[in-house]
Amino acid sequence: MLYSVAKLVPTVAQADAALDSRPPLLLPMLVVVPLATALLIAAAPAARARTIALLGTLVALVGALAAMLVFRWGEPGFQLACEFSWLSHLGINLSMAVDSVALMLVALTALLGPICVQASATAITDRVKTYYAWLLILQAAMTGVFIARDLVLFYICFEFTLVPMFILISLYGSTNRKKAAIKFFLYTFTGSVIALAGLVYVAWFNSHLSPAVINAVGAELWQTFPKLGKWTFDIATLEQAAQLMSGRQQAWVLLALLAGFAVKVPLFPVHTWLPLAHTEAPTAGSVILAGVLLKLGTYAIFRFCLPFCPVAVVEYAPLIGVLCVIGILYGGLICWVQTDVKKLVAYSSVAHLGFCILGLFALNHAGISGSILYMINHGLSTGALFLLIGMIYERYHTRSMKELGGLAARMPVWATFMVFFTMASVGLPGLNGFVSEFLCLLGAFQASTAWGSATGITAEGALDQGLWGSAGAAVPGATPGNLGPWFAAIAGIGMIVAAMYLLYMVGRIVWGPLVEPKGHDHAHDGDSAHSALPVDLCGREVGVLIPLAVLCIALGVYPKPALDALSEPVKSVVMTVNAARSTVEPSAMTTAAKEEAAQ
């Protein structure tokens, strides 16, 4: 069978990894360094907390860069593997490895670490130690999610991110923070428990696989995945096993997984926690929330939903596509009527992540690689927007568009960055947002049985001939999918809406007549934290924004290296889905599921 052979490739690379001379503890270090820093912060005096946090995050960033350097980008499969035995009776091991998707997100996490620490310098003056300690713990947990190769290890990190985020929101947020924090925790916790049930079901399914069934698929699987048919939480093994589930089983597992991961993304209609949490969170909290935490959901969908239940994914892609499109339009329209700038950006996340998921469920190379790129890009541009809004809030103590206007006159540097990142967020060609949004839409457009390969315009073809080089040129033919031009067209309206509300916002607060909150005096007497800030951005604040801006331009002008790097993991997922599609035609499968249900 096609896909089982394809699946052999990663483990060959894993075998190599055992022999190679690269530091094996690099990945665990990325988790341990922030954790150790957090302990150090707890022990050190409060005045030193920020310095230690900065050093710790910088070390982690260097570690992540080192990992990117030693990572062999062209190779498929997981690298830098590292495994410790833990609770063998539960089948749990501390096993870690990254592919290019995970490594990019790890790098994004590591990059946002020092940025968040620096961004909090004047905003957080109370309970500083607690703040930085939990910020670092959060970073460790998020990194853990991306590098885990054991389902329970993944789940532990995934769940544990809730605690630091809860604390950051409920201690350092604005007026309505308690409610926001509780809502955030309960929504995501409830979803994840159901997702856990789905994941455990897959583990159970694997443990009950009979040798005959596995031999029927391919006897060579035994050598590659010795844990098939035994109780384990090893992700690679379970990925193989899960594909053997029947369509109905996959559908249930998909539902359970989405219950957990879609809440985290958040997908319409389970997005309601997000605007509240975003608005109430402190600036760094919002940056992490938008930059990485939401990506835990999309990453989990990419890592688990697509390869674990390809048949169900193929069948239900249109349904999820509809939810995405609703989210895109609904989120955009709600943005339009916001007066609170932060809330506006928060709702824009709902819309943006709609694009991201739409791309994933296009199930073709363009859509999925666009979606993964979108995860990075959204983290950069929306993270930067939250930083910018935080800077305004620190100066004026308001985020209302009614009380702010024409700030370009007062703060030209800030205004420049604001316009720049808004453009990146809108999707101005040449900046990063455009590439990924375009690829997501292209993917959705082409994912149609009627359209895709029939006309010969494939995602890969477009990429080959077009702007960004040969991402995935080796992939045979585009996938006929179940979305199609209609999805792309309606989602495209979302882009227009996004342009409208974002430009409207910029028009209000950056240009036009200068409006400042009543009673606001720029002499800044009294308030000590306040007085530290100049009228326009200080060097620290500019320093925080520059790296993000550079990356936005780099990924916008020349995304080829990133797309090339993503090619292998995306290819493997696309092949899994294609194999499922070819083994079971969607229409045939529906009837099979019906018969099964009848029995």
Add this chain to the structure above:
Amino acid sequence: MTDRLQFLWPEIALFAATCIVMIVGLSRRYASRKAAALVAGVGLLAATLLSIGFSPDVESLPASAAQQLLPNLVGFAKPLIGIVGLLLLLLAAGTVDRREEEEIVRGVRVFDPLRSNRAEFYSFFLFSLTGLMLCADADDLIWLFLALELTSLPTYIMVVISTAKVRGREAGVKYFFLGALGAATFLYGFALLYGATGTTNLNAIASHFAAHGVSTLGMAGLLLSVIGVCFKIAAVPMHFYTADVYEGAAPQVSAFLAFVPKTAGFLTILLLCATVGWSFGPSAEPLSVVKSSAGGTQLPEVLRLTLWVIAALTMTVGNVLALMQVSVKRILAYSSIAHSGYMLVGVIVGPGDGSFTGSGVSAVLFYLLCYGVMNVGCFAVLAALERAPGRDGEPREIETVTDLRGLCVTHPALGWSMVLCSLSLLGLPPLLGFFGKLPLFTSAIRAGEIPLVIILGINSAVAAYYYLRLAFAPMLEQADESAEPIVQAPFRSRQVAAVVSAGGVVVLSILGNTLMEHSRTAAEYRAAVPSGGSGHSMVDDHRP
């Protein structure tokens, strides 16, 4: 009968300690009286050490001398009881006679043996633990009944003498009457079981059921017994006393009530279910991809359904009612109900394929350990804190969640213990509670009890709300400056119990593998051999 002696050394050690405690605790010398707790501790430690590593050689024993359905149960249950018992004993310091002893030291009052409760308290404490250990090696309905009552009767008195409040007495009376109702119910059930099978020996009952099937009378007996035992584990429909009694008693005793009778109840339910076995119901599911296993893997449908409904209701009622509470003890009481519901899932699942992830029985045993540790931790924090004495001269307990505010700042050790233990009760990874719940999940999914798994999952999520309050009041909120100051009770050992439990919650989740192995072996289930006769004939079978 001497065959059975090898099982009983821990109980004998406990009983010896009990006798000494009773005498020492009545001594006129303050130092001797004070030694009562120490003697109890030494006895308990001795019992624990005697029980560790003990595994009966059931093959060489006559069938009447040991229950053979869950032969390794003793080897896990008794050390567990001993260790959690030691934690509970650390908590118990200064529970009774505190004011009297202070006055005697000051010379205001002379020692009056008639008024002293110390000897009684510690000896009842040990008696109850003795009864609990006896439950684990029960092989006979009479034995089981006596062991259950030996576990329970001392607790009624402990509730009353643990506090000087009127509420304590009210709680004790309520507990006693409802306890008597529960005892009457399961005794009636036992009687019906005897009527149905003609024997009180558990092995013989199991053989009878295996040979002749479960008659209506036998099933009625089982159902009544299980419902009666629901009182011990605080499960619906016998849960009504829980909140009032836990609230009325001193927190040390509430912790005792949440672990000791509950463990006794679960051991009993496991034994009762083992007599009918988990080999009924439809055979493994017909999915072609899945290995088919011969025979069914369920309890008899009526029993399964009853337990199913009890489990679902218990989880839901416990969690929903806990949401509405403000008193910490009441929250913990309802959470104790909910946790019983979780564990019942494991009972329904049964021994499965005998692996740790597949066996509901080992999941229950492991969860009892987890629950014991984290629950003692929460109550220990309450016990270690108090307010200055009120008008009646007794120091007052802290009651509401508001009182816990800012604890991580004012009393860091206790505050963080509360945070860790309540997050663990919530089941937040990577703490112990998560690894306790995971095998319940896995075994239930393996047994195909998907609806129950979903109910379990939703309940875990509902529970998040009130455990978050318990965890975050100490950590995130500021202590109320205007309120009366909360001080540490002058008993270090209570704080030690809290910190040890909190440490256990963290450490056991890292080093849990060995314990999982032990609970897996302990859960080994041997289906009964069909035999037509009574217990006596089984004895004859084994004797040459």
